[in-house]
Amino acid sequence: MLCFGIILRHILYQKKEAMFWYNFETHNFETHIGWGFLSAFYIASIFALQVI
Numbered sequence: 884m885l886c887f888g889i890i891l892r893h894i895l896y897q898k899k900e901a902m903f904w905y906n907f908e909t910h911n912f913e914t915h916i917g918w919g920f921l922s923a924f925y926i927a928s929i930f931a932l933q934v935i
Contacts, residue, residue, distance in 0.1 A: 892929065 892925075
């Protein structure tokens, strides 16, 4: 479970990083909000994984 969490975090981090630069270049506000929700879920999953 912990190993899966680490892999998931790594993938999400890479996507978030790429998406940040994409938003920075295109100023796509809707995408930015969508990734804001995803990052909130991502933070919640980190806390959940630490509790488990």
